[in-house]
Each structure stands twice: as structure tokens, then as C-alpha cells.
Amino acid sequence: MLTKKAAAEIKSPEITKMEEELFRKQKLFLLQSVVDNTGIKVKNLELDLNDDTVTIYGQVKKQADKERLILALGNVGGIASVDDRIGVDKEEPAAEFYTVKKGDSLSKIAKRYYGDPMKYKQLFEANQPLLKDPSKIFPGQQIRIPKL
Numbered sequence: 746m747l748t749k750k751a752a753a754e755i756k757s758p759e760i761t762k763m764e765e766e767l768f769r770k771q772k773l774f775l776l777q778s779v780v781d782n783t784g785i786k787v788k789n790l791e792l793d794l795n796d797d798t799v800t801i802y803g804q805v806k807k808q809a810d811k812e813r814l815i816l817a818l819g820n821v822g823g824i825a826s827v828d829d830r831i832g833v834d835k836e837e838p839a840a841e842f843y844t845v846k847k848g849d850s851l852s853k854i855a856k857r858y859y860g861d862p863m864k865y866k867q868l869f870e871a872n873q874p875l876l877k878d879p880s881k882i883f884p885g886q887q888i889r890i891p892k893l
Contacts, residue, residue, distance in 0.1 A: 769794055776818060783817050783874055785810045787831070800828040808837035809871065812889045816842070816875055819887055840871070840891040847884045858890050867893060 776792050776799055787803040787810075794800075799818050805811050811831045819827045843854060851865035859867075869879040871891045876882065 772823070776821065776824075779817050779821055780814060783813060785814055787814070797823060797825040798828055799824050799826075800830060802830045804832040804834065806834045808833050808835070808839060809889075809891065812840050812842075812891075813872075813875065816872070816887055816889060820875065838892045840889040842887050843890050845882050845884055845886045845888060849882065849884070851879050851882060854888075854890070859893060864893070867891070 773792055773794050776794070780787065780790065780792070780801075785805060787805055789803050791802040792799060793802075799821075801814060801818060805814070811829070811833050814831065815827045815829055818824060841858075843858075845854075851868045852862035855864040855868050856862040865879060868888065868890065869876055872888045876888070882888065
């Protein structure tokens, strides 16, 4: 026999679909706020979400802005990948992306990529506003390594 509690827990497919769509819209709202908080101006910005992949459309002025947006969205929990459909007004050499490992610091990464640990300042600047403090990076975080 089905109890009242068990009956209340059974959901129709229509309700489940409505909940999934509401959750998707909430995630898109969160992702939109992540983009807004970067302070980067994006013409014709559109975001789409499919499972754990966010697609970003729009136009930015610089390659660095494009890369910062990709990193900002890619570092959101629950997002596995970013499908980049962003156009750039001024083409520049693309930066490399690097996943921080345990024991890394910006100075160690700068030494590895630039041969000079003091160039950590350039790495820090290249990853703002994602990084708030040059000594606070964590394993799994993605950062950009621009060409100098």
C-alpha cells in the first residue's frame, strides 16, 4: 500500500521537467552574474547551458578579455567545459591555460614559463579579477599564462 508520504514524493514527468528548467535558469543567472562581476564589456552577450557545458557568445575588445571570461566561467563549480563562441576586435597571441597543482605558487609558475619568478606580478595581473591575492591560488584552479 502506498503511504501519503510516498505518494507525495512521486513526481510527474511534467513537474520534474519544470524543476530541471528552473534549475537551469538559476544556473544561467549565476553564470551571468559571474560574467557581470568580471567587469568585462561583452557586446551581444548570450549564455547557453547544456548539462555541465556553458556556451558563451558575444564580442569583446581584447584576447585577454576573452580568456578571462572563459576562465571565470570554467572555474564555476559544476561547469566542466566552456564552449567559446566569443569574437575579438583586436586579435593577439592566445595565452596558454594552466591548471594549478598542489605546491604551486605564481612565482613557481612564472619561473617555469618565463624563467623568472619575479614575473609572478604579470601572471597575477593577467588573471584579475579571478585572482584577488597573488598568494591565494589553489589546486584545480585554471589560470592564463600570457605570452610576454
